[in-house]
Amino acid sequence: MVSKPDRVLIELRKVSFKYKGATEYAIRDISLRIHEGEFVLVVGPSGCGKTTLCRVFNGLIPNFYEGEFKGKAVVCGYDVAKTPTYILSKYVGMVFQEPENQLFFSTVEKEIVFGLENLGLPSNEIAKRLNEVVEYFKLKPLLKKAPYELSGGEQQKVAIAACIAMRPKVLVLDEPTANLDPMSAKDVIDLVKKLNRERGLTVIIVEHRVELIAPIATRMIVMNRGRIVRDGPVRKVLSCEDLVSKGVAVPKVVEIYFKLKAKNINLRTVPLTPEELKQELLRG
Amino acid sequence: MLKALKSFKYIEKSTIIHKLDPRSKILSTILLSLGVLVSQKITPLIIVTIFCIILAITAKSLRQLLRVIRGIAPWAAFIFLLNCLTGSDKLMLSIAMSIKFVSLAAVFSLFFITTSPEDFMLALNNLGMPYEYTLAFTMAMRFVPSLARDLQTIIDAQRSRGLELDKGNFIERVRKYIPILVPLIVYEIRRSFMIAEALESRAFGSGKRSSFYKLKITYRDFVFAILSSILLAVILFIDIALPW
Numbered sequence: 456m457v458s459k460p461d462r463v464l465i466e467l468r469k470v471s472f473k474y475k476g477a478t479e480y481a482i483r484d485i486s487l488r489i490h491e492g493e494f495v496l497v498v499g500p501s502g503c504g505k506t507t508l509c510r511v512f513n514g515l516i517p518n519f520y521e522g523e524f525k526g527k528a529v530v531c532g533y534d535v536a537k538t539p540t541y542i543l544s545k546y547v548g549m550v551f552q553e554p555e556n557q558l559f560f561s562t563v564e565k566e567i568v569f570g571l572e573n574l575g576l577p578s579n580e581i582a583k584r585l586n587e588v589v590e591y592f593k594l595k596p597l598l599k600k601a602p603y604e605l606s607g608g609e610q611q612k613v614a615i616a617a618c619i620a621m622r623p624k625v626l627v628l629d630e631p632t633a634n635l636d637p638m639s640a641k642d643v644i645d646l647v648k649k650l651n652r653e654r655g656l657t658v659i660i661v662e663h664r665v666e667l668i669a670p671i672a673t674r675m676i677v678m679n680r681g682r683i684v685r686d687g688p689v690r691k692v693l694s695c696e697d698l699v700s701k702g703v704a705v706p707k708v709v710e711i712y713f714k715l716k717a718k719n720i721n722l723r724t725v726p727l728t729p730e731e732l733k734q735e736l737l738r739g
Numbered sequence: 740m741l742k743a744l745k746s747f748k749y750i751e752k753s754t755i756i757h758k759l760d761p762r763s764k765i766l767s768t769i770l771l772s773l774g775v776l777v778s779q780k781i782t783p784l785i786i787v788t789i790f791c792i793i794l795a796i797t798a799k800s801l802r803q804l805l806r807v808i809r810g811i812a813p814w815a816a817f818i819f820l821l822n823c824l825t826g827s828d829k830l831m832l833s834i835a836m837s838i839k840f841v842s843l844a845a846v847f848s849l850f851f852i853t854t855s856p857e858d859f860m861l862a863l864n865n866l867g868m869p870y871e872y873t874l875a876f877t878m879a880m881r882f883v884p885s886l887a888r889d890l891q892t893i894i895d896a897q898r899s900r901g902l903e904l905d906k907g908n909f910i911e912r913v914r915k916y917i918p919i920l921v922p923l924i925v926y927e928i929r930r931s932f933m934i935a936e937a938l939e940s941r942a943f944g945s946g947k948r949s950s951f952y953k954l955k956i957t958y959r960d961f962v963f964a965i966l967s968s969i970l971l972a973v974i975l976f977i978d979i980a981l982p983w
C-alpha cells in the first residue's frame with residue numbers, strides 16, 4: 456500500500472468537550488490534523504483528556520457520551536457530530552485498555568466474526584477476511600479457544616485482529632499495554648508497528664511507556680489539562696526540557712541526554728534508544 | 740456460591756452433545772424438565788439424573804455437572820428438612836422433592852454446559868427473537884464470572900478495612916452489605932459503559948447485520964429428540980404405575 460503523506464484522515468478544529476454533569480471541559484480547543492500513514496503517540500498526565508480525545512476520533516463523543524461539544528471534527532470525510540459510531544467504526548478501529556471488557560464471545564473466531572456481521576457482509580466475504588487476519592496475526596492455534604483463557608497479551612492481539620478484520624484506515628489504541636507485563640507489551644507494540652509499516656495503517660496510540668513507542672512513532676502529542684501543549688516529530692518534542700514538569704515520563708536515554716547537556720556535553724540529536732545513545736557517544 | 744458462579748462458564752469442546760443443534764437441546768430440556776416437574780416419585784427422578792450424568796460423560800463435562808450438583812446440595816438438603824418439618828410424614832415424598840430439585844438443576848445446567856451462549860442465542864434468533872435481546876442475554880452470561888470476581892474483590896477490600904460481615908444480628912448484617920453493594924453497582928455501571936463503547940466501536944447497532952453461523956439439523960438431532968420423548972414417556976409411566 457502506497458501512503459500518500461498529504462492525505463488528511465482526521466481533522467479537528469477547536470474541539471472542546473464537557474461531559475454531562477461535569478463542571479470543567481475535559482478537552483479544550485483541540486486542533487489537529489492527522490495524515491495517512493502517521494504513527495502518533497499521545498501522552499500526558501492522568502485525567503488530561505487522552506481517552507476523551509480518542510472518543511472523538513470514532514464518534515463516541517458526542518454521539519454516545521452526552522455533553523457539550525464545540526468545534527468541528529471530520530474523520531475520513533465524515534462530520535463526527537452527525538455520524539453514528541457504527542458507521543465511523545468502519546474507518547476507525549478502537550482498542551481499549553481492558554481486554555476483558557472488549558471481548559465477549561466464547562471463541563476467538565466468533566470474536567472476529569462479530570464485527571464483520573455487524574457490517575452486514577455476506578458469508579463468503581466474512582470467511583475471506585477471517586482467513587486473512589488469522590494468517591496475518593498467526594491466530595490459528597487460538598481460534599477455537601475462549602478469549603478469557605488467553606494471556607493478556609494474546610487478548611489484546613485478538614482485540615486488534617478483530618478491529619483489523621473490519622479494514623479500518625486508522626487504529627486508535629488507548630493504553631493497550633497498561634495491564635500487560637513488559638514482554639507482552641513489547642509483542643503488542645511490535646504488532647502495531649508491523650501494521651503501520653507493512654500496511655500503511657495510521658496509528659494513534661495513548662501510552663505511558665514512552666520508551667517503547669518513541670523509537671517507532673513519527674509524531675508525539677503531549678496533553679495537559681485538556682489541551683495540546685506539544686505536537687511535532689518525536690525527537691523535537693522530546694528535546695523540550697519542560698516535558699517532565701508536564702507529567703510525561705520521558706525515556707531514560709532522554710534523561711541522560713539532558714544530564715550530559717547540563718555538563719556541557721552536547722549530542723547532535725536526542726537519542727531514542729540505548730543504541731542511538733551509544734552511537735552518539737562514540738561519535739563525540 | 741461464588742465458586743459455583745465462577746464455574747458458570749461455557750467451555751468449547753468437540754463432542755456429539757456439543758455439536759447437537761441447540762434447538763433439539765432446547766426441546767429435550769423442555770421435555771425433561773416437564774417430566775421432572777410433574778413427577779412425584781423417586782425412581783423417575785433418579786432416572787433423569789442418571790440420564791443427565793450419562794450425557795455429561797458423553798460430553799466430557801461430568802466434572803462441571805458434578806460441581807453444580809455439589810453447589811446446590813445444601814439447598815436440596817434444606818428442601819428435604821423443610822418438607823420433613825412441615826408435617827408431611829411421607830418420608831419418600833420429602834426425598835423425592837429434594838431429588839426433584841437436583842434433577843431439575845442437572846437438566847438445565849447440562850444444557851448450558853454443552854451449549855455455547857452464541858448457539859443458544861442463534862437458536863432464539865431462529866425462533867424469532869430479535870438479535871439485540873439475545874445479545875443482552877449472552878452478555879449477561881458472559882459477565883457473571885466477572886461480576887462474581889468483582890464482588891469478591893470488594894468484599895476482600897472491605898474486610899481488610901475492618902468490615903466484619905458475619906457478626907451481628909440479621910439487620911446489622913444486611914446493613915453491612917451496603918458498603919459492598921454500593922461500590923459494586925458503581926463499578927458495574929462503569930463496566931457496562933465500557934462494554935457498550937466496545938460494542939459500538941465494532942459497528943454494533945447498524946441494524947443491517949448479517950449472520951455467518953447457520954444452524955443445521957442432522958439425523959443426530961432427530962435421534963436425540965426421539966430419545967428425550969421416549970424418556971419423558973417412561974417417566975410419566977413409572978410415575979403413574981409404580982409406588983415410588
Ligand SMILES: Nc1ncnc2c1ncn2[C@@H]1O[C@H](COP(=O)(O)OP(=O)(O)OP(=O)(O)O)[C@@H](O)[C@H]1O
Nearest residue numbers: 474475477481499500501502503504505506507508
Ligand atoms: N464518562 C465520563 N463522565 C464524566 N466525566 C468524565 C468521563 N470520562 C472522563 N471524565 C473526566 O474527563 C477528564 C478527562 O478524562 P480522560 O479519561 O479523558 O483522561 P485520561 O487522560 O484518559 O486519563 P487516564 O490517563 O487516567 O486514562 C477527567 O477529569 C475525567 O474525570
Ligand SMILES: [Mg+2]
Nearest residue numbers: 505506507629
Ligand atoms: Mg484514559
